[in-house]
Amino acid sequence: MSNITLDNLSKFYENAENEKILDKLKLEINAGDFISISGHSGIGKSTLLYLIGGLIKASSGHVYYNGKDINQFSKREMDDYRKNVVSFIFQEYQFVQAMNLRDNLMFTSKLNTDLSDLKLEAKIDEYLKRLNLFERKFYLPRMLSGGQKRRAMFLSGILKNSEFLLMDEPTNDLDEKMSKELIKIMLEEKEAGRGVILVTHDSELSQIADVNYSLVDGKLTVI
DSSP states (O other), X not given: OOEEEEEEEEEEOOSTTOOEEEEEEEEEEETTOEEEEEOOTTSSHHHHHHHHTTSSOOSEEEEEETTEEGGGOXXXXXXXXXXXXXXXXXXXXXXXXXXXXXXXXXXXXXXXXXXXXXXHHHHHHHHHHXXXXXXXXTSOGGGSXXXXXXXXXXXXXXXXOOSEEEEESXXXXXXXXHHHHHHHHHHHHHHTXXXXXXXXXXXXXXXXXXXXXXEETTEEEEO
C-alpha cells in the first residue's frame, strides 16, 4: 500500500525572526485514508499541501513517498510523482484560457490515463452532469461563474488518475446541494482506494474524514 509520511517537517519564513509556519510535523497517510486538516485562514494549511505535493521545499524535515525522500528525487522522479502520485485541487483556478471546459478536463485527464478518448469523454460527461456543468462544457473559463470554476477545478483533480488527492478548500463558493455532491464524490474516491487530504476552515465539512486534525501554531493535533 502506498503511503506519504511527514517526518519532523518544518517550514518558516526566511526573515529576521525565521517565523515558523509548520513546526516538526509528523504524519502518515496511506492510500485509502481520508484525513482533514482544519484551521483558520493563513495558518499554513495550503503550505502543508504544497510541501506534500512537492511544489515547495521544507526548511527542515522530510516528506517520504513509499520510504523515499521526495526532496531527493531527480527531476524525472519528481515529474512522475506530480503526474501519477498526487492530484491538486487548488483554491486558485488553473485553466487554459483558450480551451473550453471539456477540452481543459480532457487535457488534464489524458496526462495519465489508459482510457480511449471516447471512454474518457464519456466519463467526463458523467461527472459534468453530476455537478450541473454539462450544459457549460463548451464554455471558455472566462464564461463560467466562480462556483462553476470551483466545481471544474474539483473535477480536474478527480479525473487525474493519481494515488492521493490534495484538496484545498474544495467547497468554497458552492451552495449546499453542490457541496453535498462533492462530498459524495470524495467518499467514493476514498472507497476506491485513493488517499484524500482535505484542507478546510469549515469544521462541519472536516467531520466527513476518518481523522480530523487541527493546525494551530504550526502543530497538528487530532480533534
